[in-house]
Amino acid sequence: MKALVTGGAGLVGSSIIPRLLARGADVLCVDNLTLGTRKHLEEFSSHPAFRFEEWDVSARDWHKKLGGGARFDLCVHLAANSDISLGHRHPEMDHQRTLATTFETLMAARELKIPNFIFASTSAVYGANPAFPTPENAGDMHPVSLYGAGKLASEAFISSFVENYGISAWVFRFGNVVGRRLTHGVIYDFTARLRKDPAELVVLGNGGQTKTYVDVEDLTSGILHGFEKSPAGRTHAERFQVLNLSTEGTTSVREIAEETVKVVTGGKAKIRYGTEQTGWVGDVRKTSLEVSRIQKLGWKPAHDSTGSVFKAIRDYNEWSR
């Protein structure tokens, strides 16, 4: 199998690439290293079946760099601005880095006739949804973050490419993904702040936000599980498959703050909470995903939400020293 992985130098890419290599695949990883880093690729960068190119997949016709004769069996499209809180000040960022990356990668899949397309979507596509926990077929999908908008927009174009150009797609809507190679997010932020000021941790929002978290190793095992156990059929619905991918439980910002203080400062920092219900504009206060669809395919995560978070706090603290 030949696999093209966009945005492969990030948290998710650096976990799924070794799994693809272990399955005997040739992997071409493309990343512009805006959020991803070469350090994330170190463990497999010398693997003979691995190749890396520093390209920006939001550029019009970037796929021409691949050459017209390039053949891939699978595209794993991860490239995006994954830092949700940035969108508020820079709305053009999610238009370019979250949506245009997808559109131009779809153009690559169309041009090179790549039959299988795996997409990293997000619970943020649901917005503050009335259905809770939220199932894949929820209505009223009204994203409140630019990031969620860029991902839902991406899904819409993927759906139309499936109908028009014979591509089959697997859309995985992730919970909050955590692991040692974090590039942003709440654990990343808390750790950085505590290293700067080990006496006090200022938390955006009142700490009551609760979300579903998933360990990146569970997540990437789930992506390949879903892809392999649920092959494409003939109809649009069988060739455009949407799967929530997370743990069942949730974890509060308060729990994350307390554990990060414990791990990074030995419990010495005082935590000061804000009064807002959300951490920033576009934040969703509570997320929980209905995950029975992926579970029915036989996938079970090794860690629950809080287990994933606590493990990531420890692992990231080691990794980022």
Add this chain to the structure above:
Amino acid sequence: MKALVTGGAGLVGSSIIPRLLARGADVLCVDNLTLGTRKHLEEFSSHPAFRFEEWDVSARDWHKKLGGGARFDLCVHLAANSDISLGHRHPEMDHQRTLATTFETLMAARELKIPNFIFASTSAVYGANPAFPTPENAGDMHPVSLYGAGKLASEAFISSFVENYGISAWVFRFGNVVGRRLTHGVIYDFTARLRKDPAELVVLGNGGQTKTYVDVEDLTSGILHGFEKSPAGRTHAERFQVLNLSTEGTTSVREIAEETVKVVTGGKAKIRYGTEQTGWVGDVRKTSLEVSRIQKLGWKPAHDSTGSVFKAIRDYNEWSR
């Protein structure tokens, strides 16, 4: 009231602008005249409160041409590639002309602090939806046309701009809009083909496709009715309102073909149907919209689906001679 109307030189724009002028509004109409024409603006182009600019609203930062001091109370965003069947051969068209037009107009609304945003969406956002007639809160919104994808992507970004930048939005998902100033579509195509060959009409598909049609005058009265009778509230759900806008009934391609043959050739042409269930890739075979939400606001169309179609066939035949 000052209103900015994008894509105002098309079928819908040329019907809504006189209604805005009649309400005493100043109207700036912007159109790149790709599908729209100056002829559509003739009836009100000399109105003192009307101004036209030939600009492309998909261009990055086009709003800078308006000047930083420009003030509008309302943006009616209609600009799009509205010819669905074109998308299959030119997927980049709907990325640019259906989505980027929306994104850059949202950037204008954000920059100029335009508080109210009316958006022309479409039944195509629902794809071939399991819910039929399809309500606004349907799940599994998986567009099959590039056009539907561009419109759903637009809705997603509008939703996020509502949350982030204090804009209130009214999203109207139109049925198939018909009227005398057609720029494309089934009546337009059939009429053109019959004028070229009055002896025979070749129909794409088996004629069994049935869709919901709405007269453009009913539609634009409905848009302003929905906007005026359902003011924005405080929550996201009250500031991002989605309303299906069409008639309840449906009309088949067979009925349209027969009536167009009658009107254009006096019934002389022979109709030859294809064998496919849809007319082109990305076409949806049957559409029907659940319209109780707009009806509850007191809107009632003057024409049903087939009445709208038959009127448009006659009116377009006169208008386009």
